[in-house]
Amino acid sequence: MGNVLLQYATVLMLSIFIGIEIVAKVPSILHTPLMSGSNAIHGVILVGSMIVLGNANTNLEEVLGFLAVLLATLNVVGGFVVTDRMLEMFKPKKKVEKKEEAAQ
Amino acid sequence: MSRDTLINLIYLFSATTFLLALKGLGSPKRARRGNVIAAIGMTVAIGATFFKYVDGHPLRHVGLIVLAMVIGVIVAVPTARLVQMTAMPQLVAIFNGVGGGAAALVSITEFMHIHSSNPATYITLEVLLGVLIGTVSFSGSAIAYAKLQELMTGRPVTYPGQQIFNGLMGIAALGFIVTMLVTGSMVLLWALLAVSFVLGIAFVLPIGGADVPVLISLLNSFTGLAVAASGFTLGSNLLIVAGTLVGASGILLTRLMSKAMGRSLANVLFSAFGSATTAGGAAAGEERPVRSASPEDVAVLLGLATKVVIIPGYGLAVAQAQHILRELAEVLESKGIEVDYAIHPVAGRMPGHMNVLLAEANVPYEQLKEMDEANIELQTADVAIVVGANDTVNPAAKDDPGSPIYGMPIINADLAENVLFLKRSMRPGFAGIENELLYNPKTTLVFGDAKDTLTKMVAAVKQN
Numbered sequence: 001m002g003n004v005l006l007q008y009a010t011v012l013m014l015s016i017f018i019g020i021e022i023v024a025k026v027p028s029i030l031h032t033p034l035m036s037g038s039n040a041i042h043g044v045i046l047v048g049s050m051i052v053l054g055n056a057n058t059n060l061e062e063v064l065g066f067l068a069v070l071l072a073t074l075n076v077v078g079g080f081v082v083t084d085r086m087l088e089m090f091k092p093k094k095k096v097e098k099k100e101e102a103a104q
Numbered sequence: 105m106s107r108d109t110l111i112n113l114i115y116l117f118s119a120t121t122f123l124l125a126l127k128g129l130g131s132p133k134r135a136r137r138g139n140v141i142a143a144i145g146m147t148v149a150i151g152a153t154f155f156k157y158v159d160g161h162p163l164r165h166v167g168l169i170v171l172a173m174v175i176g177v178i179v180a181v182p183t184a185r186l187v188q189m190t191a192m193p194q195l196v197a198i199f200n201g202v203g204g205g206a207a208a209l210v211s212i213t214e215f216m217h218i219h220s221s222n223p224a225t226y227i228t229l230e231v232l233l234g235v236l237i238g239t240v241s242f243s244g245s246a247i248a249y250a251k252l253q254e255l256m257t258g259r260p261v262t263y264p265g266q267q268i269f270n271g272l273m274g275i276a277a278l279g280f281i282v283t284m285l286v287t288g289s290m291v292l293l294w295a296l297l298a299v300s301f302v303l304g305i306a307f308v309l310p311i312g313g314a315d316v317p318v319l320i321s322l323l324n325s326f327t328g329l330a331v332a333a334s335g336f337t338l339g340s341n342l343l344i345v346a347g348t349l350v351g352a353s354g355i356l357l358t359r360l361m362s363k364a365m366g367r368s369l370a371n372v373l374f375s376a377f378g379s380a381t382t383a384g385g386a387a388a389g390e391e392r393p394v395r396s397a398s399p400e401d402v403a404v405l406l407g408l409a410t411k412v413v414i415i416p417g418y419g420l421a422v423a424q425a426q427h428i429l430r431e432l433a434e435v436l437e438s439k440g441i442e443v444d445y446a447i448h449p450v451a452g453r454m455p456g457h458m459n460v461l462l463a464e465a466n467v468p469y470e471q472l473k474e475m476d477e478a479n480i481e482l483q484t485a486d487v488a489i490v491v492g493a494n495d496t497v498n499p500a501a502k503d504d505p506g507s508p509i510y511g512m513p514i515i516n517a518d519l520a521e522n523v524l525f526l527k528r529s530m531r532p533g534f535a536g537i538e539n540e541l542l543y544n545p546k547t548t549l550v551f552g553d554a555k556d557t558l559t560k561m562v563a564a565v566k567q568n
Contacts, residue, residue, distance in 0.1 A: 008335075008336055008339075008341070008344055011341055011344050011345060012344055012348050015344065015348035015349050015352065016348055016352040017352075018123065019126075019348060019349040019350070019351065019352030019353040019354075020355075022123070022127055022130065022353055023126070023130065023353040023356050023357050026129070026130040026357075026360070027130075027132070028360070028449050028455050028456060028474075029132070029455075029456040029459045030130060030131075030135060030456060031357060031364075031455035031456050032192075032193075032454040032457055033135055033139075034126070034129045034130065034353075034357060035196065035320070035321050035324055035354070035454070036192075037125060037129045037135075037138070037142065038129075038324060038328070038349070038354060039196055039200050039203070039324050039327075039350075040139070040142065040143070040146075040199075041125065041126070041142055041146075041349065041350055042200075042203050042207075042324070042327050042328045042331045042346060042347055042350040043199075043203055044146060044149065044331065044342060044343060044346040044347070045206045045207045045210060045330075045331045045334060045347075046146075046150060046206070047149055047150060047153050047340065047342060047343065048207075048210045048334045048343050049206055049209070049210055050153045050154070050163065050169050051153065051156065051158055051338055051340075052209075052213040052217070052338075053165055053168060053169055053172075054162075054165055054169060055158040055159060055163075055164065055217060056164065056213070056217070057217065058216070061213050061217060062165065062168065064209050064213040064216075065165070065168075065209070065213050066168055066171075066172050067172075067205075067209055068205075068206045068210050068213065069168075069169055069173060069176070069206075070175055070176050071203070071209070072202075072203065072206035073172060073173045073175075073176025074176045074179060074180045074199060074202045075199050075200070075202050075206060076150075077176060077177050077180035077181060078181075078199040078202075079199050079203075080142070080143045080146070081181060082192065082195055083139045084136065084139055084143075085184065085189075085192075086192065087135050087139060088136070089189070089460045089461075089463045089464045
């Protein structure tokens, strides 16, 4: 238990507060995209998966690491694509709004 | 600058993009850009990791890493692109679940790697928490997926002694963790894995289908925490920051979602025990008279109205009837009738889901009224059209303290002069609760497939 752990704990504390602060005022319409977007962000476990597979010594470690990279890739790629598709839906209506404003 | 410093700087950049992305996702204008920014940050972080040195050597098995990634991309992209918008919630559930699984695997693999060197107790604790939370998220998401995909019943699954069983599983998991901290035994790690897996399933089974979105948000937050735990084990600030951001914001988001349903989180997670079974059975058995009419009949009623409020629900999306509904609204408007849509916060299967579905059908944004505003509009409306909604207009939420949805704010369809209830059959809604509104004297039922019924109504209104 040294300074390193203390440094990680500091990062943890700050991230908790920032995380809470950031979503405090999100309109309910965006709850679903926000959930989906943060789903993609925790796909960063792919970086960790790459490290454990890249450091694997035994066959078992290789198999588990391989699975981890595969699952994490699904998480990252699927997460971002789904979120983008959801948010795409929010775009056309803005065009409609603008057109109507222009018409009036 | 050393290689390590450079890579860590890149990771710092990526962590910043994640923050900006979450911030952006909170506003309709910047949401899409936010998502793209996070995707860029993620790509950069993954690219940089290929050049990382671990334990003094470059990454091994690069071929395997690339192979796993290629398979992942080949599976994920078409799945995410081609799935119906209505199936979006279960897709989020499954992508979240695999993330939790990955986090658990990372923790396990890293522990096997460092096991022989007798790691410090706190490292073992981080590993065990990562395994527990990640696995619960994995198996829990799988059940959530099955419920939403209707591979199993959407109703709460309960059995005698369920609470005791779940409690025992929780205690067993904690017991394994404590024992492992003392002994460092590898065998118990597998036992913990098994118990966590069962715990995830047992935890989700009693939660009703209508509450599953809140649950997915909670599991999403869990995966974030599991990633943060893996970050501690691997000594990665990037994983700690990203995982904690998602974990913390996810828990708040979960609370916001349950608040939108007028309930506490504890109520959502644990209320299924007992109450649902009694309330559901009471009125379901008896046959009661209802009034029904043909699409052509109700078109006459619509033609006489000056103000119509449409209350859409998930059934609308299932019937793929958003576009024809918009057409009906346009036909009515061309006759000088005022049309609004009343959107319940949890209409669809996730908060905001209905807005997305209607936006896809090009319904003008300003016609979408949120619940409070809609309830005011309804007081002066001549006709309320309920399409594919059920639980969100069920008066039992106001009147019947025994109902599982008691306390949930609803759209007061019965405030309008007339209520048209488009329905496939008398079957109760997603939550499996009888709806008194069907028997209200103001209510006229129009039986049939929503798309079919609406098409006939459009034709009939045009003729009038």
